[in-house]
Amino acid sequence: MTTRKDIAERNDRALLQAARDVLAEDGAHASVAAVAARAGVGIGSLYRRYKTKEELFQRLSVLSLDHWNEAAEQGLTDPDPWTGLAAFVYGCVEFGQGSLGPIAGAVEVTQEMGAKSRRGDELLDELARRAHEAGVLRRDVTAVDISLLIEQLGRSPVVDQLRKQGRDDLLPAAAEARRRLIAIALDGLRPGRDPLPGSPPGEELFTGRWSSR
Known part of the structure; x- marks a missing residue:
């Protein structure tokens, strides 16, 4: 059975991998919107986990x-x-x-x-x-x-x-x-x-x- 914790951890892994991929392509101009889209999660989910782009990076x-x-x-x-x-x-x-x-x-x-x-x-x-x-x-x-x-x-x-x-x-x-x-x-x-x-x-x-x- 998939729990909310499992989903949160999966989303976090997806966000971090997406952030790495977007950074590789866009450099320091990488946007949180692009990261969220690449990870397949809503922008709200990203900001619940990381308050700022700096915190994510x-x-x-x-x-x-x-x-x-x-x-x-x-x-x-x-x-x-x-x-x-x-x-x-x-x-x-x-x-x-x-x-x-x-x-x-x-x-x-x-x-x-x-x-x-x-x-x-x-x-x-x-x-x-x-x-x-x-x-x-x-x-x-x-x-x-x-x-x-x-x-x-x-x-x-x-x-x-x-x-x-x-x-x-x-x-x-x-x-x-x-x-x-x-x-x-x-x-x-x-x-x-x-x-x-x-x-x-x-x-x-x-x-x-x-x-x-």
Whole structure:
């Protein structure tokens, strides 16, 4: 028997997934009306769960940070430093970790978001350190490089376009092509490549964007 609680939880999952999808397509201009329509719920249902668009996006940010940290912790349990790092990158990219980039600076960073973000930085630093010490990650690649790579790969224009067009027949092929691109990118993290251009990126590329001005 389906209870009201079951329905509320199902609607919440639908809202959060819809918010992620609409953000991927519309960026920071994503509207709550578009999110509600994508989720198949009324605008009133959305506002009963989240009082503002900012609150919705903050919740989405927390869930995204939770996934990042869980993926990193799982990667650190792998005795093979490269396999653990690669699994972390795959997991974050396929989750769409970079889809929240457009709202950086548009929402207030809560204490919970800040704490989870700092924990995520520590975990990624450890993943990179292990890989460097094992000689499986090129020395000039930093944790910030890896974060930026995940953000760049976190959106797939082809997948987004096909999903918007309702071309479910082509989505499996697009997903496979995306995995190939992730593998190509990961191969570029291996030692024995030409030096990377410029100076290593700093943390301000993340912290600076998320700070309100």
